[in-house]
Amino acid sequence: MSTFGESHGAALGGVIDGCTPGIEMPYEAIAAQLARRRPGQSAISTQRNEGDSAEWLSGIFEGKTTGAPIAFIVRNTNQQSADYEALKNVYRPSHADFTYEQKYGIRDYRGSGRASARETVARVVAGTLAEAILKREGIEMCAWVSAVAQHELPFANQQFTRSDVDANVVRCPDAELAVKMMAEIEQARAEGDSLGGIITCRIDGVPAGLGEPVFDKLHADLGKAMLSINAVKGFSIGSGFEASRMKGSQHNDSFVQKEGKIATATNHSGGIQGGISNGEPIWFRVAFKPVASIAHVQETVNQRGEATELSVQGRHDPCVVPRAVPIVESMTALVLLDHLMRQRAIK
Numbered sequence: 001m002s003t004f005g006e007s008h009g010a011a012l013g014g015v016i017d018g019c020t021p022g023i024e025m026p027y028e029a030i031a032a033q034l035a036r037r038r039p040g041q042s043a044i045s046t047q048r049n050e051g052d053s054a055e056w057l058s059g060i061f062e063g064k065t066t067g068a069p070i071a072f073i074v075r076n077t078n079q080q081s082a083d084y085e086a087l088k089n090v091y092r093p094s095h096a097d098f099t100y101e102q103k104y105g106i107r108d109y110r111g112s113g114r115a116s117a118r119e120t121v122a123r124v125v126a127g128t129l130a131e132a133i134l135k136r137e138g139i140e141m142c143a144w145v146s147a148v149a150q151h152e153l154p155f156a157n158q159q160f161t162r163s164d165v166d167a168n169v170v171r172c173p174d175a176e177l178a179v180k181m182m183a184e185i186e187q188a189r190a191e192g193d194s195l196g197g198i199i200t201c202r203i204d205g206v207p208a209g210l211g212e213p214v215f216d217k218l219h220a221d222l223g224k225a226m227l228s229i230n231a232v233k234g235f236s237i238g239s240g241f242e243a244s245r246m247k248g249s250q251h252n253d254s255f256v257q258k259e260g261k262i263a264t265a266t267n268h269s270g271g272i273q274g275g276i277s278n279g280e281p282i283w284f285r286v287a288f289k290p291v292a293s294i295a296h297v298q299e300t301v302n303q304r305g306e307a308t309e310l311s312v313q314g315r316h317d318p319c320v321v322p323r324a325v326p327i328v329e330s331m332t333a334l335v336l337l338d339h340l341m342r343q344r345a346i347k
Contacts, residue, residue: 007116127330192295217275234287238270
């Protein structure tokens with residue numbers, strides 16, 4: 001998939017290549033995932049309010065994929081570019097303003113242009129189509145908010161449904177913890193500040209054998225996909241960094257017989273060993289930084305290097321993780337489908 005468009009342009013969109021012909025288009029699923037990602041969906045998200053519906057331009061006939069490139073757009077309908085006029089000559093702390101200008105010699109300061117998380121709308125469209133194909137193979141995934149600030153739901157082989165996750169606006173399947181997370185987010189918004197968090201994703205039904213040694217290991221590609229999402233600062237598979245504090249005798253996943261199949265007694269590996277899926281559930285965590293756009297007065301410099309102060313105005317998420325859940329799922333689906341197709345090509 002390739003994507004195009006900017007936050008304050010006419011539209012964003014994408015082109016999907018290599019999709020199997022004859023796939024029934026999952027229009028309802030795409031609309032549902034876009035609704036989970038869209039701005040303005042709750043009191044703890046940005047108040048930029050856009051319906052985000054996909055318009056299909058090519059590659060579909062009578063509701064099915066044709067095998068030709070699939071092109072689509074999602075129009076921008078609620079931009080307020082004037083909010084960014086005061087920022088055109090200064091560099092916002094922890095934004096891509098300075099680096100984009102150094103790379104290209106020019107930048108679109110309206111809502112961060114191409115660097116805006118609005119670009120992820122195209123990923124959700126393509127990823128949901130990929131997910132529909134994976135479901136036909138018995139592969140399903142679910143992501144949820146597992147941490148906001150100091151409130152965390154540790155992974156203990158949980159298996160949740162999207163109904164569990166969407167039972168509250170924070171998208172944490174633990175109702176009691178979600179209330180605490182909500183209070184933290186609301187307080188940060190009231191203070192003109194922001195919070196980070198963690199999303200955990202579990203994938204079931206992945207057959208053993210997906211992954212390409214040495215440089216295209218399955219968890220390496222998942223990590224690259226997650227780290228390409230705006231505001232992501234960390235990725236860990238299975239036990240992750242906790243493994244560094246364990247002994248081999250504690251961390252090793254012993255092989256056993258389960259229901260007539262070879263399986264592992266534990267799953268510290270997160271379903272991947274040697275970069276290849278082992279048939280166990282795959283699980284990983286994705287860490288998001290606090291949103292960089294905050295109302296606090298911050299020190300910075302302008303394009304001439306002169307010291308100045310700024311306070312970022314406009315509409316911004318105080319915590320991005322609730323809206324990022326479908327983005328994580330979509331990028332997961334794109335990676336898994338690519339590896340499934342590659343595996344079938346060699347057999």
